[in-house]
Amino acid sequence: MPTAVIERLAGELRGALGDEQVIDDRARLRTYECDGLAQYRVVPALVVLPRTAQECARVVRACVAARVPFVARGSGTGLSGGALPHPDGVLIVTSRLRTIREVLPADERAVVEPGVINLAVTRAATPYGYYYAPDPSSQQICSIGGNVAENSGGAHCLKYGFTTNHVLGLQIVTPDGDLVRLGGAAPDSPGYDLVGAFVGSEGTLGIATEVTVRLVRLPESVRTLLAAFATTDAAGAATSAIIAAGVVPAAVEMMDALAIEAAEAAVRCGYPAGAGAVLIVELDGPAAEVEAQFAEVERLCRANAAFEIRIAADDAERALFWKGRKSAFAAVGRISPDYIVQDGVIPRTALPEVLRRIGELAAERGIRVANVFHAGDGNLHPLVLFDDAIDGQAERAEELSGAILDLCVGYGGSITGEHGVGMDKAKYLPRMYTDDDLDTMQLLRCAFDPRSLANPGKIFPTPRLCGEVPGRHKGAHPLQEAGLAEVF
Numbered sequence: 001m002p003t004a005v006i007e008r009l010a011g012e013l014r015g016a017l018g019d020e021q022v023i024d025d026r027a028r029l030r031t032y033e034c035d036g037l038a039q040y041r042v043v044p045a046l047v048v049l050p051r052t053a054q055e056c057a058r059v060v061r062a063c064v065a066a067r068v069p070f071v072a073r074g075s076g077t078g079l080s081g082g083a084l085p086h087p088d089g090v091l092i093v094t095s096r097l098r099t100i101r102e103v104l105p106a107d108e109r110a111v112v113e114p115g116v117i118n119l120a121v122t123r124a125a126t127p128y129g130y131y132y133a134p135d136p137s138s139q140q141i142c143s144i145g146g147n148v149a150e151n152s153g154g155a156h157c158l159k160y161g162f163t164t165n166h167v168l169g170l171q172i173v174t175p176d177g178d179l180v181r182l183g184g185a186a187p188d189s190p191g192y193d194l195v196g197a198f199v200g201s202e203g204t205l206g207i208a209t210e211v212t213v214r215l216v217r218l219p220e221s222v223r224t225l226l227a228a229f230a231t232t233d234a235a236g237a238a239t240s241a242i243i244a245a246g247v248v249p250a251a252v253e254m255m256d257a258l259a260i261e262a263a264e265a266a267v268r269c270g271y272p273a274g275a276g277a278v279l280i281v282e283l284d285g286p287a288a289e290v291e292a293q294f295a296e297v298e299r300l301c302r303a304n305a306a307f308e309i310r311i312a313a314d315d316a317e318r319a320l321f322w323k324g325r326k327s328a329f330a331a332v333g334r335i336s337p338d339y340i341v342q343d344g345v346i347p348r349t350a351l352p353e354v355l356r357r358i359g360e361l362a363a364e365r366g367i368r369v370a371n372v373f374h375a376g377d378g379n380l381h382p383l384v385l386f387d388d389a390i391d392g393q394a395e396r397a398e399e400l401s402g403a404i405l406d407l408c409v410g411y412g413g414s415i416t417g418e419h420g421v422g423m424d425k426a427k428y429l430p431r432m433y434t435d436d437d438l439d440t441m442q443l444l445r446c447a448f449d450p451r452s453l454a455n456p457g458k459i460f461p462t463p464r465l466c467g468e469v470p471g472r473h474k475g476a477h478p479l480q481e482a483g484l485a486e487v488f
């Protein structure tokens with residue numbers, strides 16, 4: 001993209017939005033060069049921070065007129081490179097669209113701008129006895145717009161469903177620059193489910209500028225237990241037994257021995273010594289129901305060889321159980337200089353078998369894998385540990401990471417449970433879908449964005465533009481070849 005085009009665009013947007021809203025000096029642009037997946041870095045040509053939906057539409061229209069690609073960014077916590085900037089494009093950051101417009105407890109919904117932080121919705125709803133259920137571990141920093149784009153999950157999505165189950169309506173800026181509404185306050189709208197199509201579209205179908213979310217009543221009672229098992233097999237069997245008994249806990253989370261070792265080193269959570277795996281099981285709902293089901297969960301854990309069960313006596317102990325789990329990703333830095341956070345899904349009943357296979361694949365390559373994950377959903381997060389300073393380890397770790405995803409697909413699962421495809425996993429998409437599947441998805445994308453200006457290069461394995469002949473890209477990523485992106 002000629003610099004003159006970007007300079008003209010910057011001037012036009014400064015005139016329309018004001019100086020403060022437009023960033024074009026290189027030092028400040030670098031602040032936005034990556035999301036949570038920091039091994040990919042691209043400095044955007046321009047960053048714009050609109051304050052209203054109308055300003056956001058204005059920016060998109062200017063990009064369309066200049067044929068400049070644009071990428072939406074919320075808080076930049078994504079783990080698949082979804083908000084990675086385009087080197088010739090505009091990064092549209094929603095962090096100044098941060099108003100909670102309405103909290104309507106009687107209607108069990110709230111209307112928020114996309115830059116609102118996930119936890120802020122719950123904080124606003126709690127005084128009315130409600131909360132926002134999807135709870136990614138990043139909920140203190142990630143934005144609702146990012147959650148919508150990634151269809152984010154969290155520990156408590158087992159019972160309550162993912163983001164897609166909590167979005168009633170959207171206002172979006174289409175890739176043409178029009179402001180339109182999809183869905184609405186009512187639980188269902190006639191016609192195609194465009195809200196469903198938009199949720200999880202990773203910024204490729206437009207930019208969400210307002211989100212109507214469902215609020216859930218705060219439960220009367222919450223009870224949490226920590227069960228220790230000798231093996232992940234036993235913990236996996238206990239998970240299946242709980243669900244098979246008709247109990248749907250709010251959360252069932254598992255950590256294996258290596259993940260426990262890391263969490264202990266980082267936050268001294270005091271989990272039972274000698275555990276090969278721990279489960280955190282949380283039930284919530286009406287007190288009488290929770291009491292009855294909690295006794296059943298305890299019985300099933302013991303029946304599946306739990307050697308120690310701790311029941312949280314109060315909120316402080318409950319927080320301590322969760323502290324180990326919530327710190328686990330970062331804690332892995334205590335036991336390994338480098339690691340890849342993988343995200344795949346398998347049918348829950350296959351947990352013991354798949355965990356065993358992951359162990360074998362890791363051993364064959366001389367690589368360690370720590371497992372910490374949403375066991376109830378079968379959503380694995382294998383943390384592939386390596387040391388970049390040791391020759392060849394990074395490559396072996398990357399190859400193992402791919403082999404784990406193949407395993408998930410082989411068991412009828414998915415290459416991502418909640419972190420999205422973004423840039424990082426585009427290459428794995430053909431392992432799940434045929435060329436025909438991918439072309440059909442492209443038809444939907446092109447219906448929204450015929451010019452391929454909205455977050456191009458993400459999700460799909462090649463930059464297949466509308467009308468382009470399908471074909472796989474081989475070798476290094478074009479951004480790497482052009483010296484514009486680094487992988488390290």
Ligand SMILES: Cc1cc2nc3c(=O)[nH]c(=O)nc-3n(C[C@H](O)[C@H](O)[C@H](O)COP(=O)(O)OP(=O)(O)OC[C@H]3O[C@@H](n4cnc5c(N)ncnc54)[C@H](O)[C@@H]3O)c2cc1C
Nearest residue numbers: 074075076077078082136137143145146149153203208418
């Ligand atoms: C420590 C840590 C823990 C995490 N735990 C979880 C977890 O438990 N569950 C989970 O699901 N994820 C988790 N994540 C990943 C991440 O937090 C989520 O994907 C989150 O939804 C991203 O939100 P964001 O505002 O940071 O979005 P960004 O990273 O800024 O963007 C993510 C994607 O959304 C698009 N986008 C952003 N805003 C909009 C908008 N308004 N309209 C259209 N598209 C938009 C971007 O283009 C990009 O493709 C974790 C990340 C970290 C760092």
